[in-house]
Amino acid sequence: MSKLKLIIHREFIAKVRNKSFLIMTFLSPVLIVVMGALVVFLMKKNDEKVKEIVYVDASGLFTKENFKNSKTVKYQDYTALGLTETKKKVEKGDFYGVLYIPKKDSLELLAKSIEFYSSDSPGMSLMNGLENRVETHLRNLKLTHFEIDLMQIKASEIASNIKMFNFSGEESSKLINGLKIAVGAIAGYLLMMFVMIYGTSVMRSVIEEKTSRIIEIIVSSVKPFQLMLGKIIGNASAGLLQFFIWGILLFVISIISSAVFGIDMVEMQASKIPEDQLNAAKEAVNPDKLQLILQEILRLPILKLFVLFIFYFLGGFFLYSSLFAAVGAAVDNETDTQQFMLPIMAPLVLGLYVGFATVMNDPHGPIATIFSILPFTSPIVMLMRVPFGVSWFELAISMALLIVTFVFMVWLAAKIYRVGILMYGKKPTYKDLYKWIKYKG
Amino acid sequence: MEKTIVGLLGPNGAGKTSLIRIINQITMQDAGDVYFDGKLLAPNDVEHIGYMPEERGLYKSMKVGEQALYLAQLKGLSKSEAKKRLKYWFDKFDISAWWDKKIEELSKGMAQKVQFIVTVMHKPKLLIFDEPFSGFDPINAQLIAKEILQLRDEGATIIFSTHRMESVEEMCDYIALIDQSNKILEGKLDDIKRAFRTNTFQVGVATSNPKEVEERLRQLYKVSTADFKIINEGLKLNITLKEGENPNDLLSFLTSQGHVQHFVELVPDANEIFMQAVNKNI
Numbered sequence: 100m101s102k103l104k105l106i107i108h109r110e111f112i113a114k115v116r117n118k119s120f121l122i123m124t125f126l127s128p129v130l131i132v133v134m135g136a137l138v139v140f141l142m143k144k145n146d147e148k149v150k151e152i153v154y155v156d157a158s159g160l161f162t163k164e165n166f167k168n169s170k171t172v173k174y175q176d177y178t179a180l181g182l183t184e185t186k187k188k189v190e191k192g193d194f195y196g197v198l199y200i201p202k203k204d205s206l207e208l209l210a211k212s213i214e215f216y217s218s219d220s221p222g223m224s225l226m227n228g229l230e231n232r233v234e235t236h237l238r239n240l241k242l243t244h245f246e247i248d249l250m251q252i253k254a255s256e257i258a259s260n261i262k263m264f265n266f267s268g269e270e271s272s273k274l275i276n277g278l279k280i281a282v283g284a285i286a287g288y289l290l291m292m293f294v295m296i297y298g299t300s301v302m303r304s305v306i307e308e309k310t311s312r313i314i315e316i317i318v319s320s321v322k323p324f325q326l327m328l329g330k331i332i333g334n335a336s337a338g339l340l341q342f343f344i345w346g347i348l349l350f351v352i353s354i355i356s357s358a359v360f361g362i363d364m365v366e367m368q369a370s371k372i373p374e375d376q377l378n379a380a381k382e383a384v385n386p387d388k389l390q391l392i393l394q395e396i397l398r399l400p401i402l403k404l405f406v407l408f409i410f411y412f413l414g415g416f417f418l419y420s421s422l423f424a425a426v427g428a429a430v431d432n433e434t435d436t437q438q439f440m441l442p443i444m445a446p447l448v449l450g451l452y453v454g455f456a457t458v459m460n461d462p463h464g465p466i467a468t469i470f471s472i473l474p475f476t477s478p479i480v481m482l483m484r485v486p487f488g489v490s491w492f493e494l495a496i497s498m499a500l501l502i503v504t505f506v507f508m509v510w511l512a513a514k515i516y517r518v519g520i521l522m523y524g525k526k527p528t529y530k531d532l533y534k535w536i537k538y539k540g
Numbered sequence: 541m542e543k544t545i546v547g548l549l550g551p552n553g554a555g556k557t558s559l560i561r562i563i564n565q566i567t568m569q570d571a572g573d574v575y576f577d578g579k580l581l582a583p584n585d586v587e588h589i590g591y592m593p594e595e596r597g598l599y600k601s602m603k604v605g606e607q608a609l610y611l612a613q614l615k616g617l618s619k620s621e622a623k624k625r626l627k628y629w630f631d632k633f634d635i636s637a638w639w640d641k642k643i644e645e646l647s648k649g650m651a652q653k654v655q656f657i658v659t660v661m662h663k664p665k666l667l668i669f670d671e672p673f674s675g676f677d678p679i680n681a682q683l684i685a686k687e688i689l690q691l692r693d694e695g696a697t698i699i700f701s702t703h704r705m706e707s708v709e710e711m712c713d714y715i716a717l718i719d720q721s722n723k724i725l726e727g728k729l730d731d732i733k734r735a736f737r738t739n740t741f742q743v744g745v746a747t748s749n750p751k752e753v754e755e756r757l758r759q760l761y762k763v764s765t766a767d768f769k770i771i772n773e774g775l776k777l778n779i780t781l782k783e784g785e786n787p788n789d790l791l792s793f794l795t796s797q798g799h800v801q802h803f804v805e806l807v808p809d810a811n812e813i814f815m816q817a818v819n820k821n822i
Contacts (some may be wrong), residue, residue: 105613112600218652312597318659319591320614322583521566 102321103329110304110333115340128348149165153177153268154198155185158209165236168310172228186216192443196221196228206244210237222409248329280459283483286408287454289342289477290415291447297338297416298423298443301330304519305427314520323517327428328509331420337414392505400488407494414501418508419443425512428519429527450476454483462487476502511536542665543694547712547729547810550699551818555721556701557594558810562593562669562701587616590664594671594701596655605639608658615662620794622661629657633683647677656684656703667691668699673707685711702794705811715810717817725817729810735810736816739781741790742766747776749796761790770801778806 114120153175164173175194177185182199189197196217205211214235215221218314224295242249305327317326380474426439453476457467471481471489477497481489518535521525527535550556555758561567565586574581576588599607605626612622618722630636633653652675661665672688673684675680679732686709692698700712708715708729717725725732741757743766747753753775766778775798781787794800808816 102614105610109610113599117667173760308597308599311600312593313594313599314597315566315595316591316597316611317614318566319593320586320611437698521561 102331103325104484106321106326107336110330111336113304114337116142120337120341120529122308126350128345130412131349132352139348142174142216150195151175152196152198153185153189153194154200155180155182156200157182157202158200159202160163160209160240161236162368165232172225188219189216191201192218193220195399200233206237206241226373254445278488282404282486283458284455284483286412286485287479288449290482291305292410292411292450293338293342294416294419295444296448298420299332300338301334301420301429302423303433304330304334304514305424305438306430306433309428309431309520309523323520324513327421327424327513327516330424331417338416338529356504404485408482410477410498411482411501414505418474418501418505419447421505421509423513425515425519425532427518427531428522431523435526446475447479451480454480458483458487463489463508468493474499475501477501514538541738542695542697543692544713545569545688545698545700545711546701547708548713548718549703549708549715549810549814552703554718555729558672558787559718560591560699560701563666564589587662588665590615590658590659590662590667592655592667592669594674596675597777598651598655598658600644601642603639604641604643604646607643607658608654610663611658612661613704615664617662624723625661625663627655629661629665636641638702649677649680652676653680656687661706664696666697666699670702671703673699673702673704693784705809705814708810711811712736717814719818719821721822724821725813729767730808732813734811738806738808739784739785739787740806741781741787742802742804742806743779743790743794743800744768744770744774744776744802745794745798750775753797757793760793761785767803774798774801776802 124265142528149171154161154177155178163176166176168174177188177197180188182197185197188194196215199213199216201209201212203212210233211471215226215229239249242252308317424442426436426443429439430436450470453466453470457464457470458480459502460466467480467484470476471484471491478501481494481497514536515532518538544565548556558567563581565581576582576585602610608626609619609622613619613627613754617625627636630639635653638646638650638654643654646654656672659669667688669688672684676684678813685707688698688700700708702708712729714727715725715729718724726767727735745753754763754777757779759776761780762780764778764780766775770776779790783791791800791803794803796815
């Protein structure tokens, strides 16, 4: 077995056998699912609680028709009691809140003077619902005032749904765009998490060798560069294994939990969407459309996506973890790492921000394009752009740049690493690091 | 120099560890070449070098056996060969029961034994020990010293870097003294001692008139007072002979003056040589 293989093997085993690794691997998917289930459960509970709202209509323009009970809100007419008395009742806790519609000369003025009193601050969806009701009715009143036939308005309503085609004549759906965003965002986010978790793990492993002083024995047998590379690859393998197990476990657990507890993921999503939008969504997801989406998914360049994902994932991880290794070599203990962590973290976080801010709106815009080519942000930003289809030309530049930078950074990091691992006691400055890089050999 | 133990001596900061690191190819020399077995030192030569650094270290949370196997394989041994040799050493030191223990569960002295084993188990041609006895109790230090001597007799060259001069006297055949990264003294320990001798004899004579005897000695030789312990009180002096003077003449003169109780040549020990050489260098 070559020395590099030996090192990779040791690093992998040391990582995988670690108790915290085992706990993290097998507990986190369970935790995620349990937390998800808890959220759904609480939301259901929350929705079951019906809010009672009373209204005092001094204008006399509203009728019971305008305040129909919904699943979550019950309305009662307390106009007879008057505002002050009703407010007292609300304050006592008999009702959730009171909507006051004053008497005004014009509808415009009225629209701006309606008030709502409650002891808690009401949620967005509740207020939106109330405003909707009031607005609809006031608009109808105005239309009548202009002697416009409401029936005509209803009849003139028309829904347009632009169908999208690409030039090969295939129909695509809007939902697939959302899907592409989701795939890209998840990939980018995963990469960042992976770099953070396993990059620092590489760093910690270097620091451990330094503090336990075994480093001098190891580097009297192998080249520091081999050791660094072995560490990075060993940790990456352990990380990939963990992600793989997480994927399988999440899949299995969600199937089991949906079978046992009847919590399905669609409902988990659906319960977050307000009712009217939900209906629209349900309309959109009729069997025909569903089939279309399925076709779309199958038509995504899955193989290309997968290959690129692996490339940028490993490229990004290698690039960053070599820096982490250099930081680990430069310092004696973890508290000293802070000053060197910032410049490493900054491009990583920037990549994610740029990804979320620009790629989602304009996947092929100039900012997204530039950041997907710049090596330090390219792994994240390009991963987000890939589902939207990126030209081979851009991909080639971005990949070539990443490889060149990666090789250069590993070389640079190895220089710092080689000198740093044998330095003890002094907290190095950037000037020291520069000096180390210039050492020959 | 096969079958020799070379003491690498020098004050703090003289460059001992730097030299050792260069031999181990951990750091690169700024100038000059290192030869190993008559050839320019090559990367693969690490397999023939065993190095025990002054700062001992092993993976704390790794099991003793696995760790030793790993380090042996890094030195180029096959897994089966490494196992065989480890079994031999573990039996020899009677520590086979520790195989599945983690280093952090062992005491410092126990970990040192493991450290020694991983240094020597690939039968290197060149062994480098940096302060090998620090951290060992006298019994274990004796055990390790015996092993080192045996390794020498089996053909290894051993470089021994230490500040403890008594172990230099005990172990080393050769010494090399460096100061401020320059070699200031090198050779067989016996030769160096001969070179550093001053022809000074420590004598003790029981006599009835010490004052008179001392006066007569002062006329003949260079004399200084000495302080050492003998059973009977008497005249105690250090007498330095000049070039060409014979210690036998001194002895016969002393016998004629009284009862000679003590007559020893003051041979400088490694400690004095060290001090003299370094001070002269400053």
